[in-house]
Amino acid sequence: MDTVNVGMIGGGLMGREMASAFARWCALQDMPVQPVLVAVADTNEDVLEWFQKIPSVTQQVTDYHLLLRNPDIDVCYVAVPHTFHEQIYLDVINAGKDLLAEKPFGVNQGAAQRIVEATKKSDSFVRCSSEFPFMPGAHAVYQACRDVAPLGRVLEVNAGFHHASDLDPSKPANWKRLSSMCGDIGVLGDLGMHVVHLPLRLRWRPQTVYAQLQKGYPRRPGSGGEAEVICDTWDNAALHTWAMVGDHPAAMRLEMKRLAPGATNTWYIEVLGTDGGFRYSTREPKTLWTFERGDHQEWKRTELGFSTPFKAVTGGIFEVGFPDIIQQMWAAYLLERGGLLGDHFGCVTPEEALMSHQLFSAALESEQTSRVIQLRYA
C-alpha cells in the first residue's frame, strides 16, 4: 500500500478528528493508499500536546512555515479560523504541497477567487472538506439524482444543516461567533458548504436567491473567561433559490441554522418530483425514504446499514457515524489525488467552493437590499 505523509495546520476540533480517522485506517478494505500524520502546526502549544500520543508525528511546531519546509510532507490538511484560510492555503500551494482545505475555502468570495487562481497556476492537488455526501443515504440520493428523469418534474429540493447549540445563551463564544474571525457570511461559511456540495455536484446551481438571515444572541460569555463577548455573526440562513433540475426550474430551499430547536448535527436533503422523490436526514442515519407514485402514492423506507461508498470491515447491518464519513472523505481525496477515484463521488473542487461563495455573497446582498439577486457563475 502506498503511504501519503500528511502535515496538519490547526490541530483543534477538526484536526483531532482527522488524526483519529488516519489512526483507524485499517477499517477500510481494498484501499491502495494510506495517510500517515507526520507533522502538526498549531499556534497553541497545549493543542500540540495532544498529538504526542500519535507515534507517527515527528514534527510539532507553532510556526506552520517550518512544517511547509519539511520535504517529507506530501499533503497538508488545514483547519484554522476562516480569516487565516487565504494566507495559509496560498502558502501551502506555493510550497508545492497538495491541500485538503477546510471549508469555507477563504473568508469571502475574493479570498476564494485568489485561492482558485493560485491553484490553477500550480501543480498542487486541492480539494475542500465536506463529508456528509459520504453518508450512505446521502450518497444514494446523489447516485439516484444523477439522472432525474424517472422522478418526473422535480418540483422542490430542500437541503440543510441544523444545529441547536446556540439556543443556550450561556454557551461561551468562540471565534465562530465573530465576523472578524469567521467573516461577514457567518453561518453561511460555517455550515453552507455542507448544504451546497451535493446540489452543486449535481449541477443544480442556484440562478436566483432571496435570503432571510437572522442573528442570535448579541452577547455571550467568552471562552477565555471574559465576562462578555459581542457576537455579530449571522446564526440562521434560509436561502430561497431557483435552480434548473433536469429540464425544469425547481424551488431549491437551502437552510443553514445554528438556532434550530432540537437539532444536534442534522444534515438533510429532500428531492420531490411528480413521479418520485427521496428524503434523507442524519436524524435517521440508516434510513432512506423513497417516494413512488403508482396506483397509490407511497413513501418506502429502506434501512441502508453500513453501505459506505468505500468498503469497510464493519458489518453491513451496523450504523455509520461522523468519524466514518470523515474517513470516507479522506479516502476519496487520496484516491482522486492518485488518479484512482474512477466514478466515485469526490471532494469539493476549488471551482465548486468558489460557486458556494458566489451564492453566499449574493445572499448577503439579498439580505441588505431585501431583493432577489441573480447569480452568474464565472
Ligand SMILES: NC(=O)c1ccc[n+]([C@@H]2O[C@H](COP(=O)([O-])OP(=O)(O)OC[C@H]3O[C@@H](n4cnc5c(N)ncnc54)[C@H](O)[C@@H]3O)[C@@H](O)[C@H]2O)c1
Ligand atoms: N468539516 C467539518 O465538518 C467541520 C466541522 C467543524 C469545523 N470545520 C472547519 O474546520 C476549520 C477549523 O475549525 P475547528 O472547529 O477545528 O476550530 P478550532 O478552533 O477547534 O481549531 C482551530 C485551531 O487552529 C489553530 N490556529 C489558529 N491560527 C493558527 C495558525 N496561524 N497556525 C496554526 N494553527 C492555528 C488554533 O490554535 C486551533 O487549535 C474551520 O475552517 C471550520 O469551518 C469543519
